[in-house]
Amino acid sequence: QKEVEQNSGPLSVPEGAIASLNCTYSDRGSQSFFWYRQYSGKSPELIMFIYSNGDKEDGRFTAQLNKASQYVSLLIRDSQPSDSATYLCAVHTGTASKLTFGTGTRLQVTL
Amino acid sequence: GAGVSQTPSNKVTEKGKYVELRCDPISGHTALYWYRQSLGQGPEFLIYFQGTGAADDSGLPNDRFFAVRPEGSVSTLKIQRTERGDSAVYLCASSLIPEDTQYFGPGTRLTVL
Numbered sequence: 001q002k003e004v005e006q007n008s009g010p011l012s013v014p015e016g017a018i019a020s021l022n023c024t025y026s027d028r029g030s031q032s033f034f035w036y037r038q039y040s041g042k043s044p045e046l047i048m049f050i051y052s053n054g055d056k057e058d059g060r061f062t063a064q065l066n067k068a069s070q071y072v073s074l075l076i077r078d079s080q081p082s083d084s085a086t087y088l089c090a091v092h093t094g095t096a097s098k099l100t101f102g103t104g105t106r107l108q109v110t111l
Numbered sequence: 112g113a114g115v116s117q118t119p120s121n122k123v124t125e126k127g128k129y130v131e132l133r134c135d136p137i138s139g140h141t142a143l144y145w146y147r148q149s150l151g152q153g154p155e156f157l158i159y160f161q162g163t164g165a166a167d168d169s170g171l172p173n174d175r176f177f178a179v180r181p182e183g184s185v186s187t188l189k190i191q192r193t194e195r196g197d198s199a200v201y202l203c204a205s206s207l208i209p210e211d212t213q214y215f216g217p218g219t220r221l222t223v224l
Contacts, residue, residue: 034212036215042217043200046212097144097159097167097209098159099154099204101153101155
């Protein structure tokens with residue numbers, strides 16, 4: 001079992017819809033969780049981080065964390081074509097400072 | 112303020128050659144990380160520096176890979192006797208303190224022919 005799992009996609013949503021991106025992790029000691037956006041040929045760009053169970057909202061983005069289910073998700077409201085990218089879920093596991101990444105979910109927002 | 116910078120942006124080398132990749136972190140960031148990303152994969156951790164010392168080098172694939180950060184700022188990733196399997200994008204990230212949010216540089220695309 002991979003430490004951080006994401007569906008590779010592509011996830012296709014129409015413009016204006018809600019995109020839901022999901023991630024599961026295996027280490028119950030994981031402390032903090034990050035969503036990065038990566039455009040093709042570019043480096044990862046931080047979208048959001050979340051440490052506590054529940055929801056965290058920032059503009060059109062909402063991160064949701066459920067530690068009991070070892071599940072973290074990212075919702076993108078009012079999806080725009082510019083949101084089309086690969087979304088990487090990353091986890092700080094245990095006491096390690098390194099990030100463990102999933103393989104990413106490719107999102108396509110269609111006109 | 113400036114973000115993380117990496118040089119060169121692209122590096123093409125021949126199998127067996129030595130390469131150095133440079134990372135200049137965000138000013139004041141004490142923690143520096145190297146990752147490697149292959150096509151279709153997420154970044155994979157290589158090594159992490161806290162100050163001048165390598166706090167965790169568990170991700171280095173073998174002894175051909177080595178990294179330094181002699182003054183606690185700029186870091187150099189060194190790869191000896193490059194192999195075609197080393198071809199990837201090498202990403203550097205920095206954070207203000209360990210376990211804080213990591214910010215990535217633009218990466219160095221290494222191609223080993």
